[in-house]
Amino acid sequence: MFAAGLIILIFGLFLDFVLLPFGFAFTVAGIIIMVLSFFLKPAETPEPSKPGHKFCWFCLNEIPVDAERCPVCLMRQK
Secondary structure, eight states: OHHHHHHHHHHHHHHHHTTOTTHHHHHHHHHHHHHHHHHSOOOOOOOOSSTTEEEOTTTOOEEETTOSBOTTTOOBOO
């Protein structure tokens, strides 16, 4: 999250430098995101409710670990 705030801050400073609108807003938003990154913890990754299952890469339904295709959306799994 800190890196995203830094990128937004740099973009805002660039907009300020070339005198385009909203540069100040992006600069302030980048600073706020960078400060918040020190106080907020990362989101927890969800775990499937059934053992031996995983989430489909595309539709996020629970499927068996050894499935090559999702039975719901029929997309090939990685």
